[in-house]
Amino acid sequence: MIISNNISKKYGQNEVLNIESLDIPKGQSFGLVGNNGAGKTTYFNILLDLIRPTTGQIKNNNVIVNESEDWKSFTGSFIDESFLIGYLTPEEYFYFIGDLRGMNTADVDTYLQQFSELFNDEIIGKKKFLRDLSKGNQKKAGIVGAMMGNPSVVILDEPFANLDPTTQIRLKQLLKTLTEDRDVTLLVSSHDLNHVTEVCERIVVLDKGIVVKDIQTSSKTLQELESYFAV
Amino acid sequence: MAFFALYFIVSFLSIGIGGYYLLKKEFPEQDPLQIVNSFLIFAILGDLIVRYLMQKLPIMNIKPMLILPIKKRSLVHFVLGKSTFSFFNFMSLFFYIPFAIVLIKEGYDTPGIIGWLLAMLFIIQAINFLNFLINKNNIAFWVIAVGTAGLIALQNFEILDVRIYSQRIFDAIVANPPLAIIPLGVALVLYYLNFNLLKNKVYLDDAVSKKIKEATSADLSWADRLGDVAPFIKNDIRLIWRNKRTKTVFLMSFLFLFYGLIFFDNPIYREKMPGFLLFAALFVTGGFTLNYGQFVPAWDSSYYKMLMSQNIRYRKFLESKWFLMVAMTTILYFLSIPYLYYGVDIFLMITAGAIFNIGFNSLFLLFAGSFNRKRIDLEKSGFSNMQGTSATQFLIIIPLMVLPMLLFWVFDKFVSTNAGLIAVASLGIIGLLFKNYFMNLIEKKYIKDKYAAIHAFDQKS
Numbered sequence: 001m002i003i004s005n006n007i008s009k010k011y012g013q014n015e016v017l018n019i020e021s022l023d024i025p026k027g028q029s030f031g032l033v034g035n036n037g038a039g040k041t042t043y044f045n046i047l048l049d050l051i052r053p054t055t056g057q058i059k060n061n062n063v064i065v066n067e068s069e070d071w072k073s074f075t076g077s078f079i080d081e082s083f084l085i086g087y088l089t090p091e092e093y094f095y096f097i098g099d100l101r102g103m104n105t106a107d108v109d110t111y112l113q114q115f116s117e118l119f120n121d122e123i124i125g126k127k128k129f130l131r132d133l134s135k136g137n138q139k140k141a142g143i144v145g146a147m148m149g150n151p152s153v154v155i156l157d158e159p160f161a162n163l164d165p166t167t168q169i170r171l172k173q174l175l176k177t178l179t180e181d182r183d184v185t186l187l188v189s190s191h192d193l194n195h196v197t198e199v200c201e202r203i204v205v206l207d208k209g210i211v212v213k214d215i216q217t218s219s220k221t222l223q224e225l226e227s228y229f230a231v
Numbered sequence: 232m233a234f235f236a237l238y239f240i241v242s243f244l245s246i247g248i249g250g251y252y253l254l255k256k257e258f259p260e261q262d263p264l265q266i267v268n269s270f271l272i273f274a275i276l277g278d279l280i281v282r283y284l285m286q287k288l289p290i291m292n293i294k295p296m297l298i299l300p301i302k303k304r305s306l307v308h309f310v311l312g313k314s315t316f317s318f319f320n321f322m323s324l325f326f327y328i329p330f331a332i333v334l335i336k337e338g339y340d341t342p343g344i345i346g347w348l349l350a351m352l353f354i355i356q357a358i359n360f361l362n363f364l365i366n367k368n369n370i371a372f373w374v375i376a377v378g379t380a381g382l383i384a385l386q387n388f389e390i391l392d393v394r395i396y397s398q399r400i401f402d403a404i405v406a407n408p409p410l411a412i413i414p415l416g417v418a419l420v421l422y423y424l425n426f427n428l429l430k431n432k433v434y435l436d437d438a439v440s441k442k443i444k445e446a447t448s449a450d451l452s453w454a455d456r457l458g459d460v461a462p463f464i465k466n467d468i469r470l471i472w473r474n475k476r477t478k479t480v481f482l483m484s485f486l487f488l489f490y491g492l493i494f495f496d497n498p499i500y501r502e503k504m505p506g507f508l509l510f511a512a513l514f515v516t517g518g519f520t521l522n523y524g525q526f527v528p529a530w531d532s533s534y535y536k537m538l539m540s541q542n543i544r545y546r547k548f549l550e551s552k553w554f555l556m557v558a559m560t561t562i563l564y565f566l567s568i569p570y571l572y573y574g575v576d577i578f579l580m581i582t583a584g585a586i587f588n589i590g591f592n593s594l595f596l597l598f599a600g601s602f603n604r605k606r607i608d609l610e611k612s613g614f615s616n617m618q619g620t621s622a623t624q625f626l627i628i629i630p631l632m633v634l635p636m637l638l639f640w641v642f643d644k645f646v647s648t649n650a651g652l653i654a655v656a657s658l659g660i661i662g663l664l665f666k667n668y669f670m671n672l673i674e675k676k677y678i679k680d681k682y683a684a685i686h687a688f689d690q691k692s
Contacts, residue, residue, distance in 0.1 A: 049539070050539060050540060069542075077540055085466070086534075087473040092465075
């Protein structure tokens with residue numbers, strides 16, 4: 001589904017990403033871990049054609065992302081709060097994204113119903129602008145926005161950060177169901193090794209822009225990751 | 232916004248320098264200083280009203296310092312002291328200082344004028360601190376607004392000569408400069424009151440709290456009829472209405488509607504400088520287009536990445552901005568119909584200006600916008616906010632204003648006034664006829680500059 005070939009990104013002399021080859025097959029739930037500055041967000045930004053790679057290219061479902069924009073219709077993403085429009089209420093934001101993704105108001109309302117548990121009555125109908133919501137609630141709105149319109153690729157950067165424990169557990173459940181019937185390819189990055197091993201069937205560790213581990217998740221994975229990061 | 236600020240600075244400066252001579256010429260038998268003094272009471276009240284609407288004490292600035300080892304009293308002194316140097320306090324000095332210098336040069340009593348200038352300085356500070364005291368109170372605002380309107384009415388209907396009292400007060404200061412100590416005293420007392428009020432409130436759930444406004448949603452479903460630009464138009468309307476800076480741009484564009492009053496009545500422009508009449512005519516309908524258009528797409532900079540990762544056609548995003556500019560120009564044009572009072576020729580000029588704004592300026596501003604590389608944080612606001620301003624903003628004024636003025640001037644001088652108007656309007660009509668062609672070019676330019684814009688808008692200053 002997502003094929004990265006010889007991707008690198010340099011700022012001056014400083015190389016922040018260098019991935020020779022990385023294939024993420026359709027329906028995989030893929031986790032990206034690494035310390036700050038490992039290149040996780042850079043990789044996602046290149047995948048979303050928000051920055052240009054110095055070399056190489058990424059194909060998303062056979063679309064070269066920086067040559068055609070066709071990937072946008074089947075890719076949903078939430079990178080950070082700059083993906084939210086602060087002066088809209090959550091409802092207005094969902095209707096806006098819905099409009100862009102071919103959903104009418106009724107579609108959006110039906111879609112949102114399944115998230116009532118996740119939202120926990122803190123998002124919808126609160127008469128608050130997104131900019132006035134707490135970080136955790138902003139994140140919830142962003143994640144739900146990213147999954148609108150049945151995308152076949154969902155990209156979430158640090159989805160668990162800032163969420164309260166209950167929501168973390170609910171989100172894990174949500175992400176597991178999302179990839180259950182193997183239609184959706186899910187890419188998440190996380191600093192939380194517990195969550196990422198639980199949700200993802202494959203985990204790639206980046207260090208200073210280079211793939212240092214590529215693991216099919218098993219019962220030993222968490223231990224392996226913990227010992228890797230315990231330096 | 233920078234545009235407004237610059238505009239006011241230049242206006243104040245030129246009235247400050249030229250005001251004395253102008254008054255001397257218009258009212259040779261009166262003393263210019265006395266005329267100014269007689270109006271000062273209105274200037275001060277007006278200043279207070281403007282501040283009430285636009286200036287807030289930036290107390291949130293001390294939030295990061297609350298946990299540092301600094302006494303709370305010092306923090307309050309810091310935030311109040313800093314407000315002494317606010318933009319609002321400097322604005323009117325651009326008038327008072329050059330005016331005072333001219334007075335001294337013209338042989339007025341130097342100590343008297345210096346006393347007068349100091350008094351004005353202290354009064355500005357007093358207004359500054361008075362505003363912070365009353366700012367939370369809507370009743371206070373209405374009392375001042377109604378009071379000011381009342382005074383103006385009394386003056387206008389010649390029931391009470393307010394001006395003579397104003398004049399006496401300020402004349403007294405010129406005659407007796409040590410009196411300037413009175414406004415100083417008032418300013419100090421107001422400072423102290425502010426300090427006392429704040430010093431026990433430096434807590435996150437009190438003075439140092441962000442005011443959260445309840446979101447009210449207007450029904451914008453009428454926009455759905457506009458087809459696939461509708462989501463963007465709805466968004467843009469909310470953008471304008473829910474953010475202070477854009478809202479000011481919107482409201483100010485109605486103020487610009489009155490801009491023509493300064494020019495159209497003046498025989499000097501009519502006879503000698505008709506080019507400036509066109510300048511005014513462009514502003515009458517163009518306030519919104521100019522001030523909103525010049526910051527496209529920076530208005531959307533805080534979520535630009537998201538837009539770029541969505542399945543949108545860039546064209547729709549631009550069309551929505553274009554639509555808003557055209558719609559607002561049209562509305563302002565209809566509101567300008569009373570200018571017929573100054574004659575059909577003036578109204579035709581406004582018409583030509585409106586056509587130029589719609590056809591040429593709106594497209595040109597979208598094009599110029601692709602050079603914007605400065606982020607605008609919508610949540611930061613205020614009249615003095617110059618964020619997003621760069622050399623581009625000043626360069627674009629040339630084609631927007633100077634080009635039509637020049638064109639009009641040439642035709643007016645060598646052919647006829649009507650030919651000049653037709654020439655200006657034609658440029659607008661050409662823009663309108665070839666809109667799709669130009670839009671294609673503009674869209675290509677934006678797409679080409681996408682990465683540079685994303686990168687630039689990501690830089691928080």
